[in-house]
Amino acid sequence: MRDFDEFAAAATQPLLRLGWLLTGDADQAQDLAQNTLIRTYGAWHRVRHDDALSYARRIMVNLHTDWLRRRPWREQPRADLPDTGGGPGGRHGGHDGGHGAVEDRAALVAALQSLTRRERAAIVLRYYVDLSEQQTAQTLGVSVGTVKSVCSRALAKLRVSPALREERLFVRTAQGEPS
Template identity: 55%
Template sequence: MQPPDDDAFASFMYAASPRLYRVAYLLAGDAAQAEELTQQTLVRTYTAWARIDAGDAYGYARRILVNLHNDWWRRRFLRERPVAAVPEPRRAERDPADAVVARQSVAQALQGLTRRERAAVVCRFYLDLTEQQTADELGVAIGTVKSTTARALRKLRIDPALHAVTAVDTDTKGAS
């Protein structure tokens, strides 16, 4: 077995880490857990670096990330911890904090979905994968991706936290 190319991996790591972290955050909904998932993903990617096709290194790492999240989710009941809900402020003027609140609200709404629904929505709409790519990524049939995504979107459409964000956006657009 040949040793990994450290320079190539370092370049990959610096380029892919922010994207992997964002995906991990959307899947886990917790910054500390996202950092841990990203770090474990990079460690596993490094150990397999000699076997990875350089053109698909990000896809390989992303698959590791999704699998690590699934493993974590299965063991979650052993170490579940409560978190405080993020307040939903309503403002009449455009405030940069509104964008932060909107992103947090979306992340919070994603946590209301099942693990499979959340993974399907993140793959389809955040990573902009096709239905077939999402099915391959999650290791399920394309029909499962379609039904899971539809079910998740129905839940997100009625989520009150997302309606509050939409109301803030509507209120601030009228005030500008």
């Protein structure tokens, strides 16, 4: 299964970043990415290889949803966030350059965690993974109209989020400044 090995090597970092944004925790993101690759491998004979990453994203969102349903029985959330240096994959970098990037990331994760599971998944897929409305709808298994309304509600919540308002992260991001 050389083609799956190549897919897994290329997809690991994007899946880790998506998992980190969904969970807000690097260790949980690794578990989620690993389980996603395991499930994708099990279905590899059914997967369209030109669309394998989309298939894996859908699995990840479903696994995350399942995990959230079981969460109260397994783990308790922490009130403090450790300084993780930017999450997996180094996309955000470990050095904040004196501009408060670590605080911005913590505020963003806190704001994302305040959204419902569906809102968080829609926002992450639509704006972080940069999927179109159609691709997001397909990944989530909903209509395009649902994606539009869910994203609209979620963005409205993020605009008034105390965590983002304090850090002014949402304003900077919306104006196109680096976060």
